[in-house]
Amino acid sequence: MSSEPQRPGSREVHDYTEEYGYHSDQRSLRRDPPRVSNQNQPQFDWISPHEEEDEEGSSGPPRDLRATPLPMALKRAIRQVQQMQVPVVSSRDSWKRKNAKSLRKLKDCGMGFLSFFSLWSKTLQKIGGNFGGGVQSYFLFLRFLVVLNFVSFLLIAGFVLVPSIVFRSVGAALVNSTGQEACMVYDPNPEGLVVFYNYFLDLLSGTGFMEYSYLFYGYYNNTMVEDKNISYNIPLAYLFTAVFYFVFCLICIIARMGTAARVVVATGSSTVGDYSMIVFTSWDYGCLGDRATKLKQKNIHYQLQVDLEEESIKKRAAALTLSQKIVLYSLRVSMCFVSYGLIIAAFYGIFAATEFSQVKSGQGGILGLFFEYLPSIVITAGNFVVPLLCDQIALIERYSPSTTVIVALLRAVFLRLVSLGVLLFTLWRQITCEGAENTGECKLCQYNHLLYPCWETRVGQEMYKLTLFDFLINIAVLVLVEFPRRMVVDNWSNKLSQWVGRQEFEVPANVLGLVYGQTVVWTGALFCPLLPLINTLKFILLFYFKKITLFHNCRPALKTFRSTTSTFFFLVVLLFGLGLGTVVMIYSLSEIRPSMGCGPFRFFPSMWSIVPTSFNNLSIITQDFLFFIGSQSFSIPLFALSCVVMCYVVALASVYGKSVALLRAQIKLEGRDKQFLVKQIEMLSRRQQILKQTAGASS
């Protein structure tokens, strides 16, 4: 083997494989030399050009050694060589190296410590190994929501709940009563003896003993505590905590989207198709268990078949005649109308149910409970029935399989989120007398004080009921549908049960359920401060229940769900939900008059108006500073600066895109150059051989 010429500055890994490309034998791919210097000249030469680039200390040899594709014995030999070089290298470099090494050890220790705290990591590993990345991404998403809700609860508890409890009996009212006497009538406590089962009904619907408690908005007081050392303005704290809660959730979601987005952007504009990726990257090496691997194989087979089928569909679609195309498109348009008609019918049903429920509120007993829960029941029924019908419609539309999945998902998302919006719209209509606040029953207090003496608590109760009902339905489906289905399929072996088969874990439908639950919490957090805590408990219990049903009742889905792009999609849908919650919050803060009988904002014209009032209590310097930030002389330069930064980032991104395209073209050229040179070498060697033969023959 001749020694390779040194190529300083080229990528080490690429170097290594190029060398092995030219020098590998059939016998063995790697050898185990006792010492580096004698046998493996190329590897030893490989390390020295890299040593010249040792100016960047922290990304130098110690880190690269782990990531080099060399056998262990070689790596240890190189490490020995490096260590022997330490006295030769300057003291500053060796200090840098030692620093980098200890920093790395510290980081590893820190990661180990943190992973101790990460919830359920062993469970998630097991799920991923047995059911694949798609199902695991659902459980990762659920864990993210649990942590988000818990941290938000800590925020709310720290700034609103605990001060309220502590300062309950002290503190002066912020603003004295200025409104009408009739508006301030609010008596949530039940009178006299209450039948025992009423407690249970009250627990489920948030009325009775639960209504006038820390759970709902109405219990918090309009107090401000001022002492020698501390002053705490509870209404202001309530407002700012609610706003900050939304901002905090937004930041968390965007931070989490960042990592997912990077992958999506990097692989997004790819000209490489699916086949090569399926063949080389679809096998999950972490797959455990005999059954799981067989299913994984079926899965890959199914994927390939789906891709082949999509190809043939595309070919057929391209070969359609004009009249057939017209028929197909008109069919699609009409089916679209049908599906939207279904969705609108569902919305009307929710609207009617909510109005009916509000009219009939106040009835006791089981019937009263039924009327209370009527909106939730209709929403859940709609969310269950309409997507089924939409799936059938999508089949008629004859899209390609991947498009069908996306279309069905988008319709289901639309249905779920907007149905919640319809419920809220109905409530708004009744609270503000259909927007005309100076007519009819709303004339006295600018809200319907007869129907809703404390409308915020009422809205909070609706959201509480939705959350609870969603949870109960999940459990009920588990117990009444999934377990019996498995028992029937396992114990009865006839044609029908074989055809029905075991439950599949449907990732998209389950994720939409999570997004819906979280959106309800966001909408209701302003009116029911303990709702994040309830949601944390609900999601924790849901995790365990879903895990149990996954392992006992489900078989892995035949259709895959790409785990990395799907995480991004889940977070985008979650952002829609956050948007809906934000709209509700902003509208309630600024447009509707707070109830005069309850809550920390009574006697204020709107919830937001406490901010200007408290603003005047700040010191002059702070006021001037805040005015300056809001003034033109600060915001216009800030805006200009952010425009400049954005232009820079966009330019950088386009430059990177162009250089990627250039490098790709360069790879092609180099390949052709290689082929050309190899042909030249062959020609030259043949000519040499011919010359030798003729010289030998002639002599």
Place this chain on the structure above:
Amino acid sequence: MGNKQTTFTDEQLEAFQDCTFFTRKEILRLHGRYRELAPHLVPLDFTNRPDIRVPPTLIVSMPELKENPFRDRIVGTFSEDGLGNMSFNDFVDMFSAFCETSPRELKTVYAFKIYDFNRDSFICKEDLQKTLTKLTKGDLSPEEVSLVCDKSLEEADLDGDHKLSFSDFENMISKAPDFLSNFHIRI
């Protein structure tokens, strides 16, 4: 820190920590797993660097590798003699390359070696066909296998020589979002 173990000298453990992505505890645990495969062959004490090789039939019986269709290729790639007899160094190397913190470039190099059945540092059509057959365990018909292989080559081959060199492979892998999470063995 519990330095009561006598399996490795401290210097050996330092070397392992520098050359792989494992911590002390994990290396000792790996030694336990390695020893489980052949307790009469593998000594408890590695301080004097015994030259022990475990045959491939025992290594592929590990639960993490048992069901993997490429287990023979994996073991062959990481062993020194190319036949699958793995020393402890090779064993640790293998799991280090597959672990979660190992970088994409390293995994790409080893993936290429695993899929290169005839070891000519190119993935040609026969290599692809063998890969696909192992993946789907004969569920696809021969025409479908051929069609998929042709399409894959068409997509990934940039320099037009009807086989995949390492740069073609690397370019294609960089577009695959699931590669890092799939090319990962949990130990």
